[in-house]
Ligand code: HEC
């Protein structure tokens with residue numbers, strides 16, 4: 001008898017207790033799933049549902065979170081395939097003529113003494129992809145933009161073939177030299193998910209469309225790493241450089257920059 005009365009809707013204590021538990025539950029859900037995400041992400045949330053998804057751990061859909069320009073929603077329009085750029089002698093010849101416009105900054109033989117990156121000996125895919133990205137706006141540079149505006153797809157391939165045909169700035173590092181490189185360059189930082197720079201940028205391996213960094217100007221290397229880290233350069237496929245640069249400490253950036261600029 002006594003028990004029946006306890007769990008009855010006519011028992012005001014029972015109803016009150018259930019209502020109180022429900023109220024606490026709802027309040028906690030509101031705080032955890034709506035208030036906290038709004039406090040943390042604020043303007044980048046597109047609505048209550050987005051806040052709930054964020055709190056539940058679903059990654060934000062980049063388009064919904066921030067209104068990105070079409071050129072920014074994807075890192076690049078280029079679909080990379082190894083050896084996608086033909087490097088026959090005709091293409092190299094045409095590229096050599098086009099490259100006369102580029103010598104004042106990138107040097108007569110693709111080796112720049114100034115603050116511009118060296119292009120000599122880069123894989124043709126590197127040059128081609130970067131030129132396409134400048135043209136489509138996926139990589140922004142007020143200096144490069146006017147020089148790519150009127151280039152056709154074939155001209156960008158020819159420029160790639162030409163620069164690839166020039167001797168690279170420095171020979172690949174010997175094993176002994178690799179072992180003397182700073183830790184971040186030769187082993188990366190596994191705990192922070194940073195693969196060694198030499199596994200992609202030449203050294204132990206060269207990944208399709210990863211530029212050689214040897215001899216690049218220090219200011220250029222630093223500015224690229226910092227703009228990958230803050231997201232102002234976002235044309236790297238799968239965000240592979242953005243993930244790395246964000247995780248690097250200022251000391252590691254200094255070490256990598258001085259290693260590569262002095263090679
Ligand atoms: C007025 C100087 C100037 C001229 C002329 C110029 N460039 Fe550049 N180029 C630069 C600078 C500076 C950068 C680095 C820009 C940045 O920060 O993104 C650059 C970057 C590049 C890159 C990217 C390299 C990399 O490693 O990511 C390529 C490829 C390139 N230029 C090719 C060319 C070609 C081809 C021409 C001629 C059609 C040309 N440039 C003309 C100054 C110039």
Ligand code: HEC
Pocket residue numbers: 117129184185194195196197198199200201207208209210211213221224225235236237240241244256257
């Ligand atoms: C998983 C492969 C990978 C690893 C590891 C890697 N990079 Fe890169 N890096 C790339 C690729 C690919 C690009 C070209 C991105 C693009 O398409 O614009 C790049 C671009 C760069 C650039 C810009 C160069 C230019 O001329 O445009 C710099 C600087 C750079 N990486 C530095 C580093 C440093 C320093 C490390 C080591 C801490 C490192 N990277 C590790 C793949 C890698």
